[in-house]
Amino acid sequence: MKKFKWQKYVWPFVATILIAGGGFLYWQWQREKLALINENIGISNSLSSSLASISAQLTLLKEEDQVVKNNQLAAEVKQINTAFKNASAQYEEMLDLRDSGVKINKIEVLFGPLLADLAKMDYGAATLKTATISAKIKEEKAKSLPIVGVLNLASVPESNVPPGSGFSRQKVKVGEQFFVVDVVAADLSNTRVIVDTASEGDCGDNCPVLPLATYVSRNGAIAGINGSYFCPATYPTCANKKNPFDTLLMNKNKKYFNSDNNVYSTVPAVIFSGTSAKFVSQSLQWGRDTGVDAVLANYPLLVSGKSLATGDSSDEKLAAAGNRAFIANKGSMVYIGVVRGVSVVGSARVLVEMGMDNALNLDSGGSTALWFGGYKYGPGRDIPNAILLVRR
Incomplete structure (x- = not known):
């Protein structure tokens, strides 16, 4: 009897087992892979559906609410x-x-x-x-x-030269046109310029105001004119800020107003000290010296160094024809007055023709008032500050 040689069949048997096992594992892996793919497809479809739903809701929100x-x-x-x-x-x-x-x-x-x-x-x-x-x-x-x-233009004397002293009403020729100017002249050698205020300090709302005549009388002034822009209590846009002004000013008591919020101010200003007048293009160029007589800031600067210092404005109020108050100097002479029926740049041209060295625009419109022995223009509305000429 022959001996059974089992070694002959071991490797084929092992190979068969390995192939079968590998096939089973491959099948199991493929099955799991397919299940995972199907699961991912399901998740993707679900996400897509959710995104579509959110998109639809967003569109609805845009149409009905947000937009x-x-x-x-x-x-x-x-x-x-x-x-x-x-x-x-x-x-x-x-x-x-x-x-x-x-x-x-x-x-x-x-x-x-x-x-x-x-x-x-x-x-x-x-x-x-x-x-x-x-x-x-x-x-x-x-x-x-x-x-x-314009008044009665024919009855107003023509002159482009400002008066040597006192008050003058004259028509100034600019090109082919004439403009009426009411102007008061004074020599700084015997006249001091001061600024008086109704308030004793900074005021943001419900600020006191006075007629120009009151400022003149309580200071014994020979002349006066309205000062800086402010927000009149009668204006609807000034409902929560009645009568304040927000530009730099030093009054007769050496009190500076609105100092903190004008440290970097670009608003022009005029400073009077003794027999000199200094006009600066920006308030920030001036400190807080109390050794001077008066400081008042307003805009725009009309004349600087005998030349036009302003151009046409996009501000309708400045561009419209009206009656424009000003303060100016020519050497040691100071002038306050009103140019009638002009825009702001028109006022500047008139003052250049009159030979002014420098000039600053003041508040105008319903605030305009000029006093010299009585109202030469005005009285206008009550105002929070005024520029006054007083004898030394």
Whole structure:
């Protein structure tokens, strides 16, 4: 009997087991891989579906809430703001006319229907009415210029030379046009320039104001003129800041006003000390010296070194024809006055023709007032500060 040779069949058997086991493991791996792929596909589909749902919700939010409603609200707010801004600006222009001595009854009656439209939130109708009122204001301004601007031009003597002293009303020729100037002249050798204020210190709201005549009388001044820009209490835009001014000023008591918020101010200023006048293009160029007689900042600087120092302005109030108050010097002579019926740059051109060395624009419109033995222009509205000429 032959002996069984089991060694002969061991390796084939092992190979078979290995192949079978490997095949099973490969099948199991493929199965798990397929399951994972299917799971990933499911997750991807679910994520895609979720993103689509979120996108749809976002679109809905944009259409119904975030964009449409906000845009509608923004448009409505813009309408309200525009209507209020236009109405306020026209009301303030109307007040300026009234304070300049112009009868404004015909304009006042137009504001009733405008306010009714605003109350009903009919901003379209309000916009149309503001356009009508604006045209009427321009018409009344044009009519008023012969009264408060040009006067009777033929009766006013012509001269481009400022007076040597005292008051003069003269027409100055600039090119082919004539402009009426009311001007007071004084020599700094015997006259001191001071600034008086109704308030004793800085004031941001409900600030005191006085007529120019009161400033003149309580200081025994020979002449006076209104001072820096301020926010009149009658203006709708000044509801929360009635009558303050925010530019640099030193009054007769050596008290500086608005000092902290004008450290870096670019607003021009004039400084009087003894027999000299110093005009600076920016307030920041001046410290807080109390050894001088007066300091007042305002804008714009009209004349500097006998040359025009300002150009056409984009500010409608500065660009419009009106009556422009100024303070100027020529050597040791000081001049205060009003150029009638001109824009700010027009006022500057007139003062250049008069030979002024330097000149600074002052508050104008309904605030304009000039005193020399009585009102030569004005009285205008009550003001928070005034420039005065007093004898030494």
